[in-house]
Amino acid sequence: MKNGKEQKLKYAQGFSISQQKDYTCVTVFNPWKKGEIYARYYLVKDAGTTVPEDGKKIEVPLKTLAANSATYFEFLQMLGELDKVTGVCSAAWIYNPEILKRVRIGKIKDLGDSFNLDIENLLILRPQAVMTPAYNAEDENSKKLVQCGIPVIYNIEWQEQSLLARAEWIKFVGAFFDKSALADSLFNDVEKRYKEVSSLAQKAKNRPTLMSGQDFRGTWTMPAGRSFTARMFRDAGGSYFYENDTTSGSISTNIEPALINFSKADIWVGVQAGSLDELSKTDVKYKLFDAFKKGNVYNYNKRMNATGGNDYWESAVARPYLVLSDMIKALHPELLPGYEFTYMQKLK
Structure with a gap:
């Protein structure tokens, strides 16, 4: 491939965009095998x-797109391309009201479980492309997708190590709609807002300790130190x-090490329960954590609809400054006195 003009990326490590004379080359890197290319796309305006x-x-x-994950909707909405979505997965778990409306009136087809796509209906729908998170290219579902001939x-924005890196994937999505300049402009605004809020957190006089998640069937999953969530905790002054x-x-991990390492944590975020009472009924040991005793426990369920669609898993990817603002509000409420939580809510 000839050396074209490389688009400058500030944070994202998972892809590159290069402008050639007759086409745009978009490369996705393999996050599981360093140095390897996962996929490459040549974007052309003339099929010939x-x-x-x-x-x-x-x-x-692109004129039509099937979206295998709800995390793309806000990117598409910001780019003015949400109406190009013709297929989605598990519509009952979607929050975006416009997508749900289009499913209801038959303009969007529900293709079922994202891990077991309804290939027959996908072939009838025949979108120009399917966008998917690539949890595992070797699974049967991914193989079937490739075999059916639809690009x-x-x-894989979810593999990035910071919220801004994830948000920068709007440039990746924008390239497929020939809207790179708009994607750049939108991301610059997101970055500016994120930095403004983050710089506010650095003025805090203390750094409250926090813990995340809860035990589920004997396993407690917590963010690793180089994950985008742990990075966000730091940016929020935690x-x-x-x-x-x-x-x-x-x-x-599980509840025993969690009690040893986090029993004195000031704030507890990311639980699934709707109230402290409900949380304690899942495991009475939760009452031993200081954050529980003080009532400083939060979930990410403020923007949920009746069927369980949660906007935290949708728009938050594209608008990380809102996630960060929520976290700062929980850790340092004095820094954002007039701010109302967007995604987080305190358990009663």
Whole structure:
């Protein structure tokens, strides 16, 4: 491939965009095997354009798209391309009101479970491409997707190590709609807002300690030290037991080590319960944590609809400054006196 003009990325490590004379080359890197390419796309405006054979040719702007994850909706909405979505997965778990409306009136087809897509209906729908998180390219579902001949666009923003890196994937999505300039502009605004809020947190006089999640069937999953969540805890002016851990993703533990390491934590975030009473009924040992005793426990369920669609898993990816503001409000309420929580809420 000829050396074209590389688009500058500030935070994202998982992809690159290079502008060539006749096409745009979008490369997705393999997060599981360093240095390897996971997928390559050649974006053309004329189907007759000749491109190298080491990638998939896709004509842009896309007119139709099946979205295998709800995390793309806010990017598409910001870019003004939400109406291009013709297929989604597990519609009952979606929050975005416009998507739900279009499912109801039959403009969007529900293709079922994202791990077991309804390939028959997908083939009838025949979108120009399917965007998917690529949890595992070797699974049967991914193999079927590739075999059905519809281009598969792998979007792995969830593997990034900061909220801003995840949000920068709007540039990746924008490229497939020939809206790179708009995506750049939108991201610059997101970055500016995030930095403004983060700089406010650095003025805090103390760093409250926090813990995350809860035990589920004997396993308590907590953010690893190099995960985007742990990075956000730092940006919000919090202190986190695993912040010096050098792995990304998550750490699996259980309630006994959690009690040893987090019993004195000031704030507890990311529980699934709706009240302290409900939380204690799942495990009476939760009452031993200081955060529980003081009532400083939060979930991310403020923006949920009746069927369980949660906006935290949708718009928060594209608007990290709101997630950060929520966390600062919980850790340092005096810094954001007039701010109302967007996604988080305190358990009663």
